[in-house]
Each structure stands twice: as C-alpha cells, then as structure tokens.
Amino acid sequence: MTLLHxxxxxxAGDKGNRLNISVIAYAPQDYPTLVEQxxxxxxxxxxxxxxxxxxxxYELPNLGALNFVIDDVLDGGVNASLNLDGHGKCLSYRILAMDLDQT
Incomplete structure (x- = not known):
C-alpha cells in the first residue's frame, strides 16, 4: 500500500458551500490508479x-487529473461558517492521506 500523496x-477551492478538489497525478502512468481508486x-x-x-x-485524462465537486461540505461557506477552514483547503490533505493498493 502507498498513500495517495x-x-x-x-x-482546492470553494464557491459558497461547494468545495472543488482536484487530484493531479505527478506522472502520467499513475493516472489510471487515480481513476480506479x-x-x-x-x-x-x-x-x-x-x-x-x-x-x-470529473475525469480529465489530458491533465492526468480528477476533479471532485462536493456540495454542502463547508458548513454554509466562508461567510456563513465559524469553521476555521471555511474555504476547505485542508480537506484536500485528507484526500491525499488515502491509502492506495499498488502493485
């Protein structure tokens, strides 16, 4: 096993209560692992x-990336939330800590 990072x-970016996280492979040969896992x-x-x-x-094969649009995850968004990370920037690191199966 290896970690996604x-x-x-x-x-990561935000628009109101919507979070956008892109996961981008460092090397083209790792993109299929992203798509699968x-x-x-x-x-x-x-x-x-x-x-x-x-x-x-959203799959972006020419960029070797996946883009996730996640609704209702920012406690109302920057202006409506007392959350310390109202923009959701640190949530991308939670994704990068994901375990992957690699052979």
Missing amino acids: KIAHAR VTVDRIRAALADRDPGPIKR
Whole structure:
C-alpha cells in the first residue's frame, strides 16, 4: 500500500458551500490508479464527518487529473461558517492521506 500523496497532489477551492478538489497525478502512468481508486465513495468516506451532499467526479485524462465537486461540505461557506477552514483547503490533505493498493 502507498498513500495517495506519494503519486499525486491536490488543489482546492470553494464557491459558497461547494468545495472543488482536484487530484493531479505527478506522472502520467499513475493516472489510471487515480481513476480506479479515487472514487466518489472513497471521497465521501474520507469526508464522512463533514456529511457532504452530492459529489460529482470529473475525469480529465489530458491533465492526468480528477476533479471532485462536493456540495454542502463547508458548513454554509466562508461567510456563513465559524469553521476555521471555511474555504476547505485542508480537506484536500485528507484526500491525499488515502491509502492506495499498488502493485
């Protein structure tokens, strides 16, 4: 097993109560591993304590990236939340801590 952050990095952004997290492979040969193992279900499990709403995954093969749009995960968004991370930037690190099966 290896951690996702060994083969990919992430970017996060927000718009209201919607979080956008992109997971980008460092090397093109690792993109298929992302597609196979970084699923909506695994993202939902990683953020379960935040009780995310709908999650949509977009595959960007030319960039070697996956983009996840996650609704209702930021406690109302930057202006409505007392959360210290109202933008959700640290949530991308929770995703990068995901275990992957690699052969």
